[in-house]
Amino acid sequence: MRTIRYRDAVREAMIEEMKRDETVFLMGEEVGHYQGAYKVSEGMLELFGDKRVIDTPIAEAGFAGIGVGAAMVGLRPIIEFMTWNFSAVAFDQILNNAAKMYQMSGGQLNVPIVFRGPNGAARQVAAQHSHAMEQFYSQVPGLWVCSPSTPRDAKGLLKTAIRENNPVVFLEGETLYGVKGEVPDESEDEIIPFGKARIAREGQHATIVTFGRAYYESFKAADILAKDGVECEIVDPRTLRPLDHETIIESVKKTNRCVVAHEHWPYGGPGAEIVDRIQREAFDYLDAPVLRVSGRAVPMPYAHPLEERVLMRAEDIVTAVKRVLYRE
């Protein structure tokens, strides 16, 4: 085990897979000469040359589509969106081409592609640059969706994503790139399977289901609550599609109470989906309704103090957990 940053974990996964497989390449805005807008691809141009690390003009629909086309005939593209916000202009390519090609062609053409990049609010980048896009992709059949919270998950899941034969939406945390964490030694080639949630912290009083930036707020909340003698179990689904509800439900059956904490807007999305599955599969075990903690349903404001009021925070999770414990 070594301790590395999230952004390095993402890079390591790409480098290892590109070394392993000549058909893998990285394409996106500023990924090469600029070394990545968030330095995720730093050094990769030098390592692989501009045949495999490709700077693009600003044309997300175009280069996402080029990725899909190349994948249809055997390459394994990694398409970086400078941020996931910009995938909105490439939405049609992901929804209609990447996700549907295998089915539409009667199984002739699969699309082994990874769309990746930073997701969610950064800091003060305002309304158009602060989307948590899992709410727009997790529902789409034909896609898988990863939302790694830790460096280890980021690396292991990205390696899996690159080897997968279907399109993967890979949501990195824009605010998580600097987070440090333990990752297996480079010799280990750890892949983390899709559809396996991780119990990140054990506890018996309440379950917190969480991922992405909210994962760290959940830990803070669990620490605060632990001081009050409330032990939270934190479950990170890691992949939002497929969603491992079995692990979540097992935990809820033990704790009988649950809070789902996420960055995306409150309406629908993975948050509501998780609640739906819990109430369906663990109905008789619930001692309180499942509550959610989410980002607020507003376009992200620029002003820092206002942004702080819109993002979800540990205190909100504490409030919610207390509420499911009827301890308010």
Place this chain on the structure above:
Amino acid sequence: MRTIRYRDAVREAMIEEMKRDETVFLMGEEVGHYQGAYKVSEGMLELFGDKRVIDTPIAEAGFAGIGVGAAMVGLRPIIEFMTWNFSAVAFDQILNNAAKMYQMSGGQLNVPIVFRGPNGAARQVAAQHSHAMEQFYSQVPGLWVCSPSTPRDAKGLLKTAIRENNPVVFLEGETLYGVKGEVPDESEDEIIPFGKARIAREGQHATIVTFGRAYYESFKAADILAKDGVECEIVDPRTLRPLDHETIIESVKKTNRCVVAHEHWPYGGPGAEIVDRIQREAFDYLDAPVLRVSGRAVPMPYAHPLEERVLMRAEDIVTAVKRVLYRE
């Protein structure tokens, strides 16, 4: 009251509002000379001329954006997507410009625009043309979302939408255009307020929350169940954003059992959101978990018998209602 078709109801709303307000215009592919791909705008070019009924080239992002731009400076555009599927290429305009302009500009520029068109699967139009798009828009702050099931709701809600000062996503039923129903006389100018669900059928044994095509399947299901002595209450939210959960929850508090039936894919979306709110607000009243009936999570197949297996049907609702009644 008169009995007219859904498509005529939509047209009447547009004509009445265009007569009332010079700033309202209709723009979209084939809305004019061709009389509308689904004949919704039949006769409108002749009535209003090509200044106000405007055929566009195929450039959804462009003309959606033109609509937003025109709305920013005082016009009230109705932008027709030939089908809502094609809004995927205009997604950025709706998400980033229409929904956010009022907030980003600190309240200087509001965007009174209606995006409308047929939504959901038609018949055998396959994977790229069969989307129920409420799953991509209902979560977006800054937008309202309407999903009228009947001619009367279509007319009344569209008139409201056109008068509203904020962007509205107006989802018509591609398979509902031929449905007939009662609508107030032309002199009446009925507007139907946003955020008011409608109890479409009363019953005491189980609540079915439903909208769009699923609404009609729900009625069929209720008829079948009534023969078994099971009386279903059917609640149609009519607007998915704002969502009138009060009316839904009141019904569930009475029936203690609920099924949510919708056309969109099972993961997340308005379906999961409705379940989330019910379990949260009516937890102590539920005698069974809330179940959902949805379209299957597959790209829509072309073959008719397969498509029939993917769309949700009355029998599925019957099964679900029986299940929440523990009558299987």
Place this chain on the structure above:
Amino acid sequence: MASKVNVDELKRYYRQMWLIRRFEEESARAYAQGKIGGFLHLYIGQEAIAVGGAAALTPDDYVITTYRDHGHALALGMSSRAAMAELFGKKTGCSKGLGGSMHMFDLEHHFLGGHGIVGGHLALASGVAFKLKYNGEKGVCLGYCGEGATNIGGFHEALSLAAIWKLPAVFIVENNEYSMGTPLDRTLPVRDITTRAAGYGMYSDRFEANDVFEVREKLKKAVDHARSGKGPALIEILTYRFRGHSMSDPGKYRTPEEVELRKKKDPVRVARQLLTDNKIDAKELDAIDADAEQEVQDAVQHADESGYLSEEEMMELVYAPSPDELFADQKKARAIGGNIVGGP
């Protein structure tokens, strides 16, 4: 027109065009009988493009087109059986009945579909060309679209990227003068679409589609250009569709006279006349026709007799299989769409 006609080639092209024509006339009939559903966009009148285009290619090359795809599929070698069965939604169809008219695919013949969203498929063509260049292969990818598609962003981005990276792609606009019911003077600010080539620094050409040899020769030049590494090309081919946009279009936006006038340049008729001019007698022509007819009738019968995919088979075709180690439980993950009631 080429002065010396290779009669064997002409016979082949004529047969292909006639086959496409008859195939589509029969599919229109089957549509009226309710055996085909959804959208059905006929290619009738434009056949010289698909056939001339296919003739300009080598087996290294690929083709991608729009929903108006039967002609291209057949010209590239898809069997009439696979094509007709697809229209009937049967499992013997080229896309197993999942795609239908708009989504025909035939990887073996390098036909990569059949796409329903205007403009979105052109980036796929650039992507295939990207792969060819990446692998150092000799092939070229053709990307067809209608003139109505040239205003959408997807067109612009596909061409921009292909141009900047000098990808071996040839973009071919089949200008049939109408985008659904809208004539081109209401969709295009310029009459000559190839005026857009200069903005991409692209090779371009513009010509009529009546003579299949002309189509072949001119496209061959563009394909050679792309193949040689000089970058993509933008070609506009002037044509006309004799039927409505799709089966549901009564075509009221143009007069019967206009259509009749254009039918005089019918490429199938032109080819047949050319064969006669080259001393192919009526008997031989009739034999070719009968042969094509037989193929079409056989395709209809085969489609009629074929079965549908089962529900289980359909569910298996949402995600391609992958190595098992990539999933906690691949079967469960792929069965994600399996439940209607309360399912994940």
Place this chain on the structure above:
Amino acid sequence: MASKVNVDELKRYYRQMWLIRRFEEESARAYAQGKIGGFLHLYIGQEAIAVGGAAALTPDDYVITTYRDHGHALALGMSSRAAMAELFGKKTGCSKGLGGSMHMFDLEHHFLGGHGIVGGHLALASGVAFKLKYNGEKGVCLGYCGEGATNIGGFHEALSLAAIWKLPAVFIVENNEYSMGTPLDRTLPVRDITTRAAGYGMYSDRFEANDVFEVREKLKKAVDHARSGKGPALIEILTYRFRGHSMSDPGKYRTPEEVELRKKKDPVRVARQLLTDNKIDAKELDAIDADAEQEVQDAVQHADESGYLSEEEMMELVYAPSPDELFADQKKARAIGGNIVGGP
């Protein structure tokens, strides 16, 4: 360059350019102090375009631009106070602190933003032009973008639609040679972006941005063209940004020598020299500078002293108020985002 210079005009333009320059230098400083956050894209080096462009307009006209918007906002008459307060996120800001650097708006001065998604705002410019034509107004809408934006679909669609409908829009590409860290030879297949105008049948022009009068005169021609109903225009203006793409960009992709060389053509310096050439003495110039300086310092102080919007006020700015009869309960509907825990 115009042989006879109107010295009063030149003084005005010089002051505006110098104000923008100093405003941005101070905002860079405030950014370093943590008083401004998020992205901050400076306009330094390009000032002659915003000022020359604004000078070409009448009060009927509108302007829309990208995230690199401070220069345009100030040139059009936004107060330095409103602009700086916006950067500080304060409620006295032009967008009440909700938009920040990328989303400045000033309806009063017909400045319609300040947009973050590359290309998406150009259709808005077409939309404003559409409104002007619809209402029979005399105005024109200017839509600015960078050269990197010319490859995206939004550019193409905005221009296509404006062209086919002959909308009074002028699209202006501020070609500063870089799209973030990428020089234009890796983003553009052609060197001259106006080669794209022919494909839209558009008026076009291409020139350098060093002399504010030249910018004004050439843009005026384009604006007059659009105003006269002859359709939109595509203008490329060659310029250079002296700073990084945004504050977080160290600009390693170009040499200090390259930047120094380009600074020799600094439009602010050019204007100052021209004033000197026209016998404006150092004292008068210094007075202008001091006046601008005073405005900037006042703006900083005002921004510093201003407060933030309250949470409640922010929540009121998601949806514009509407007639009450349109809602079952407008207050409840608009409060949709009010809850963090378990809220709708």
